[in-house]
Amino acid sequence: MAVGKSVNRVDAMAKVTGRAKYTEDFYHPDMLVAKYFRSSIAHGRVTAINTKKAENLDGVHAVFTYKDVPENKFPTAGHPLALTEDHKDAADRLLLTRDVRFMGDEIAIVVAQNELVANEALKLIEVSYDEYQPLILPEDILEENARQIHEGSSNIVGEHTYTFGNDVDQAFEKADHVVEGSFRTAMVQHCHIENHISHAYMDDLDKIVIVSSTQIPHIARRIVGEVLNIPLSRIRVIKPFVGGGFGNKQDVILEPMVAFLTLKLNGRAVQINLSREECIIGTRTRHPFYIDVKTGVMNDGTIVARHMDAISITGAYASHGHSVAAAGGSKQSSLYPRAATSFHARTLYANTPVAGAMRAYGSPQIIYALECATEDAARKIGMDSVEFRLKNVARQGDINLLSGKEILSCGLADCLIKGRDFIGWGEKKKEYEKFKTGPVRKGLGLACLSYASGTYPVCVEIAGARIALNQDGTVHVMVGATEIGQGSDTVVAQMVAQTLSFPYENVLVVQAQDTDVTPFDTGAYASRQAYVVSNAVFRAATDLREKILDHAAVMTDIDVAGLDIVDGNIVDTRKSAQVMDMKTLAIDSFYHKERGCQLTAEASFKATTNAPVFGCTFVDITVNIPLCKIKINRMISVHDSGVIINPVQSGGQIHGGAFMGIGAALSEELLIDPKTGYIYNNNLLDYKFPTFTDVPPIHHDFVETFEPTSAYGNKALGEPPVISPPPAIRNAVLDATGLCINSLPLSPHTLFTAFKDHGLIDEKGGDNV
Amino acid sequence: MTDGHFRQISFTINDRERRLRVDIRKSLAEVLREDLGLIGLKQGCGVGECGACSVMVDDVLVDSCIYLALWADGKQIRTVEGEARDGKPSKVQQAYVDEGAVQCGFCTPGFIMATTSFVEKCKGKNVSPGDIRKAHAGNLCRCTGYQNIFTAIEKSIESD
Numbered sequence: 001m002a003v004g005k006s007v008n009r010v011d012a013m014a015k016v017t018g019r020a021k022y023t024e025d026f027y028h029p030d031m032l033v034a035k036y037f038r039s040s041i042a043h044g045r046v047t048a049i050n051t052k053k054a055e056n057l058d059g060v061h062a063v064f065t066y067k068d069v070p071e072n073k074f075p076t077a078g079h080p081l082a083l084t085e086d087h088k089d090a091a092d093r094l095l096l097t098r099d100v101r102f103m104g105d106e107i108a109i110v111v112a113q114n115e116l117v118a119n120e121a122l123k124l125i126e127v128s129y130d131e132y133q134p135l136i137l138p139e140d141i142l143e144e145n146a147r148q149i150h151e152g153s154s155n156i157v158g159e160h161t162y163t164f165g166n167d168v169d170q171a172f173e174k175a176d177h178v179v180e181g182s183f184r185t186a187m188v189q190h191c192h193i194e195n196h197i198s199h200a201y202m203d204d205l206d207k208i209v210i211v212s213s214t215q216i217p218h219i220a221r222r223i224v225g226e227v228l229n230i231p232l233s234r235i236r237v238i239k240p241f242v243g244g245g246f247g248n249k250q251d252v253i254l255e256p257m258v259a260f261l262t263l264k265l266n267g268r269a270v271q272i273n274l275s276r277e278e279c280i281i282g283t284r285t286r287h288p289f290y291i292d293v294k295t296g297v298m299n300d301g302t303i304v305a306r307h308m309d310a311i312s313i314t315g316a317y318a319s320h321g322h323s324v325a326a327a328g329g330s331k332q333s334s335l336y337p338r339a340a341t342s343f344h345a346r347t348l349y350a351n352t353p354v355a356g357a358m359r360a361y362g363s364p365q366i367i368y369a370l371e372c373a374t375e376d377a378a379r380k381i382g383m384d385s386v387e388f389r390l391k392n393v394a395r396q397g398d399i400n401l402l403s404g405k406e407i408l409s410c411g412l413a414d415c416l417i418k419g420r421d422f423i424g425w426g427e428k429k430k431e432y433e434k435f436k437t438g439p440v441r442k443g444l445g446l447a448c449l450s451y452a453s454g455t456y457p458v459c460v461e462i463a464g465a466r467i468a469l470n471q472d473g474t475v476h477v478m479v480g481a482t483e484i485g486q487g488s489d490t491v492v493a494q495m496v497a498q499t500l501s502f503p504y505e506n507v508l509v510v511q512a513q514d515t516d517v518t519p520f521d522t523g524a525y526a527s528r529q530a531y532v533v534s535n536a537v538f539r540a541a542t543d544l545r546e547k548i549l550d551h552a553a554v555m556t557d558i559d560v561a562g563l564d565i566v567d568g569n570i571v572d573t574r575k576s577a578q579v580m581d582m583k584t585l586a587i588d589s590f591y592h593k594e595r596g597c598q599l600t601a602e603a604s605f606k607a608t609t610n611a612p613v614f615g616c617t618f619v620d621i622t623v624n625i626p627l628c629k630i631k632i633n634r635m636i637s638v639h640d641s642g643v644i645i646n647p648v649q650s651g652g653q654i655h656g657g658a659f660m661g662i663g664a665a666l667s668e669e670l671l672i673d674p675k676t677g678y679i680y681n682n683n684l685l686d687y688k689f690p691t692f693t694d695v696p697p698i699h700h701d702f703v704e705t706f707e708p709t710s711a712y713g714n715k716a717l718g719e720p721p722v723i724s725p726p727p728a729i730r731n732a733v734l735d736a737t738g739l740c741i742n743s744l745p746l747s748p749h750t751l752f753t754a755f756k757d758h759g760l761i762d763e764k765g766g767d768n769v
Numbered sequence: 770m771t772d773g774h775f776r777q778i779s780f781t782i783n784d785r786e787r788r789l790r791v792d793i794r795k796s797l798a799e800v801l802r803e804d805l806g807l808i809g810l811k812q813g814c815g816v817g818e819c820g821a822c823s824v825m826v827d828d829v830l831v832d833s834c835i836y837l838a839l840w841a842d843g844k845q846i847r848t849v850e851g852e853a854r855d856g857k858p859s860k861v862q863q864a865y866v867d868e869g870a871v872q873c874g875f876c877t878p879g880f881i882m883a884t885t886s887f888v889e890k891c892k893g894k895n896v897s898p899g900d901i902r903k904a905h906a907g908n909l910c911r912c913t914g915y916q917n918i919f920t921a922i923e924k925s926i927e928s929d
C-alpha cells in the first residue's frame with residue numbers, strides 16, 4: 001500500500017545533491033540578459049524618455065520602451081480561460097507602460113550581454129514625468145475626485161455581495177447580542193527563495209521556447225500567445241524544478257516579455273532573472289484587507305447572524321483582482337454554514353505594488369477577521385472559546401448554502417478536540433489566570449479554518465495523466481499537475497503505485513513540464529493538484545492495470561478473472577502463486593512478434609466537485625508588555641484534509657504554512673510610505689520573515705476523514721495551514737492582555753501603540769503594570 | 770571587458786586543484802556557477818541575506834555571493850557537488866532526504882553545506898537545540914518552517 005506511507009520524495013536526492021536543475025541552471029552560451037527600467041515614482045505619466053546613451057553603451061544589444069510594445073492590454077492572472085464574460089480577468093496591463101501606477105512600474109527594458117552592462121545601461125536612461133498624487137489609502141482612492149488609476153475604472157476592480165441562510169436583518173434583530181469589530185491585514189510577500197526567472201529562445205524560425213519558473217505552464221503558454229498574437233502551438237513552455245511559488249508564480253509575469261524579446265532579437269536566448277528587490281515590489285503581494293464584521297449571537301452560544309464588509313487593495317494592476325476577495329469570502333459558508341450571513345466586498349486599485357494570488361487566496365484575510373470576531377462573540381456571552389466553536393462550526397451533512405452542496409466529509413469538531421487536548425486547554429486556562437496582570441502575561445488562543453480543494457464551479461477543473469509500462473517492468477507517469485516543491489509528483493507516484501499494485505520505487509514521474517508533451521492541466525494553485533489529479537491518475541492507472549492483466553491472460557492462457565498484480569508481479573489468485581514478474585510481461589508486450597503492444601493508458605478528467613477542508617490552530621503564548629514581544633510557547637495545527645497520502649510530506653506542508661502564518665502574525669509587512677508609495681523594506685534583511693531562531697516547534701496532527709469525491713479520499717492541504725495561526729495568536733493576545741488588537745502584524749510596533757493607548761506602558765516605553 | 774579585469778588564481782575545489790583566470794569583479798558564486806559549471810549552489814538574493822549560496826572556504830561557511838572569487842586564491846572550497854561520494858549521498862544529505870527536510874529544494878544546497886560545516890565543527894561536543902538553530906540562522910527557507918530540517922540536523926549529528 002503506497003497511499004498513506006511516508007515514502008521519500010521522488011526528487012529529494014536530486015535536490016540534496018545539487019543536481020536538480022532550476023531555470024537558471026540551463027545554460028545557453030549566447031544568452032543575453034534583460035533588465036527592466038522601473039519608475040522612480042508611484043503615480044504619473046512619462047512625458048519624455050531618452051534611451052540613446054544606453055543603446056550606445058558597449059555590450060548593449062537593444063533597448064525597448066513603451067513605444068515599442070504591442071498595444072493590446074492583457075490580464076496576467078493564472079486562471080483557465082473563462083468562456084463567459086463575467087468570469088474574465090481584467091485586461092489592464094501592457095508589456096511596458098507609459099502610465100506609471102506604482103513605484104517600480106516597467107517603462108523600458110535593456111538587453112545586454114551581461115548583467116553588469118545592463119545595470120550600467122539602466123543608469124543612462126533619462127526620463128521625465130508628469131507626477132500625480134499617489135493613491136494609497138481607501139479613503140483617498142475612493143474620494144470623488146480621485147484620479148482614475150485605470151481610466152474608466154473608478155478605481156474599483158470588482159464588487160459583489162451574497163447572502164445565505166435566514167433573513168440576515170431579522171436574525172440580527174432576534175440576536176441576544178451583536179458584536180462588532182474592524183480588522184486590518186498587512187501587505188505581505190511570498191518570498192519564495194528562487195526569484196522570478198524566465199528565458200526564451202526560438203528553436204527554429206517560428207517556434208518560441210520559454211523556460212520558466214512557473215506554477216502554470218499551460219496557462220502561461222496561452223497568455224503569451226494572446227499578448228503577442230501568435231498561435232498557441234508555436235509557443236512551448238518548459239517548467240524545470242521550481243524554487244517555490246506560493247501563488248506568486250500563478251501569474252504570467254516574465255514569460256510574455258522574454259518571448260517578445262527573443263522574437264525581436266531574431267530568436268536569440270534572452271533571460272530575465274529578477275533581483276530580490278525587484279521580485280518583492282515588481283511581482284505580486286498579498287492583498288491588504290480592511291474588514292468590518294458584525295456577529296449576532298444568542299445567550300446559549302449559537303451564532304445566528306453575520307455580516308462582513310471587506311475592502312481589498314489590489315494595487316496598480318488587477319492581476320487576480322476581485323477573485324481573491326470573492327474566494328476568501330466564500331469560505332464562510334463552509335466554516336459556519338448555519339448562521340444567516342451576508343457579505344459585501346470591493347477590490348480597489350491603488351498606487352502600490354500589485355497584489356495577486358498568495359497561499360490560500362483571500363482566506364487568510366477573511367478568516368482572520370471571522371475568527372477574531374468569533375472569539376469576541378464567545379467572550380461577549382462568557383462561553384468557553386472551544387465550546388463556542390464546537391457549537392457553531394460545520395459538521396458532516398451540513399449544507400454549504402453558497403454552493404448548495406452537502407458537506408460530505410468534515411472532521412473539524414474532532415480537530416478541535418485534538419487541539420484542545422494537546423495544548424492542555426483546561427489546566428492551562430486555570431494556570432494562566434494568575435498571569436493576567438503584571439509585565440509578563442500568558443494566554444491561550446485558537447482559530448478554525450475552512451478551505452476548498454479547487455476552484456470549481458468558478459473555474460474549470462481539469463487534470464491529465466499518462467502512464468506507460470517500460471521494458472524493465474517499471475512505469476513512467478506524466479501529469480500536467482505542476483510540481484513546485486509542494487510534493488505533487490510524489491503523491492502522484494504513490495497513487496499510481498497504489499492502483500497498479502506496484503512498488504513505489506517502480507513508479508517514475510517525468511519531472512519537467514513541457515507543454516508540447518505533458519497532458520493538459522491548469523497548474524499548481526488552489527491546493528487543487530492532489531485532489532483533482534487523483535481522479536485522472538486513478539482512471540489511467542486502472543486502465544493500464546486492465547491492459548497489463550489482459551496481456552498476462554494472453555501470455556498464460558489463464559482466465560483474466562483469476563489474475564492479479566501483487567507488489568508488481570503477476571499472480572494467479574486461485575493458486576496464490578506468482579506467474580511472472582512485470583519485466584517478463586513488459587518484454588513480451590514490446591517484442592513478441594504477434595501479440596501485445598506498448599502498454600499505455602491516458603486519462604483527462606474534469607472535476608465537478610470541490611471538497612471543503614477544515615482545520616484549527618491552538619497556541620499558548622507569553623506576552624512581555626514592556627518589551628512589546630510575543631513568545632509562542634506551544635502551538636499545534638490540526639487538519640482534516642481527508643486521507644493523508646504521505647504523512648511526513650503532509651506534515652511539511654503544515655509546518656511551512658504555519659510558519660508563514662506566524663510570520664504574517666508577528667513580523668511580516670511591506671512598509672509603504674503613505675505619501676510617496678515608496679516601499680521601505682523590499683529585501684530579506686528588512687522584510688522580516690522568520691529565521692530558524694524565530695520559529696517555535698510547530699506541532700501538527702490530522703483527523704483523517706474519507707472524501708468520497710476524490711479517488712483516494714484525499715482533500716486539499718497545501719494552502720490551508722497558513723490561514724489559522726494569525727487569528728489564533730491574536731486571540732491568545734486577547735486572552736493574555738484583555739486587548740483586542742485588530743491589525744496585523746502584531747509586531748513590537750503594533751503592540752507598543754496598543755499598549756500605550758491602553759495605558760499599559762507610558763510614552764517612553766516604561767511599563768505601568 | 771578589458772584584460773585588466775582578469776587575474777590568475779588557483780584553488781582546490783572539492784578536492785581538485787584548479788587554476789583559473791577570473792574576472793576580479795565576480796563573486797565566488799558567479800565563478801563557481803558560470804566558469805566552473807557548479808550550479809548546485811543557488812542564489813536567492815545575491816547580497817548575503819538568504820544563505821542559498823553557502824559554500825565552505827577553508828572549512829568556514831560563507832555566502833559565496835558576497836565573497837569575491839579573488840579571495841579564494843590558495844584556498845580549499847567545498848560545494849554541494851562534492852558531498853556525495855562513490856554514488857552515495859553524505860550522511861547529512863541522506864538525513865535531509867529521510868526526514869522530509871526538502872520541499873522546493875532551492876535552499877537545500879546551502880543548508881546541506883551549513884549542516885555539514887556545523888556537524889564537523891561540533892564533532893564530539895554536546896549541542897543544544899539553540900546551537901542548531903543559531904548555526905542555521907543565516908539560511909532562509911520559505912517552505913519547511915525549518916521543522917523537518919531541524920530533525921535532519923539532529924539526525925546528522927547522531928549518525929556522525
Ligand code: FES
Binds near residue numbers: 813819
Ligand atoms: S544568494 Fe548569497 S546569501 Fe542570498
Ligand code: FES
Binds near residue numbers: 243876911
Ligand atoms: S525547501 Fe523551499 S526554500 Fe527551503
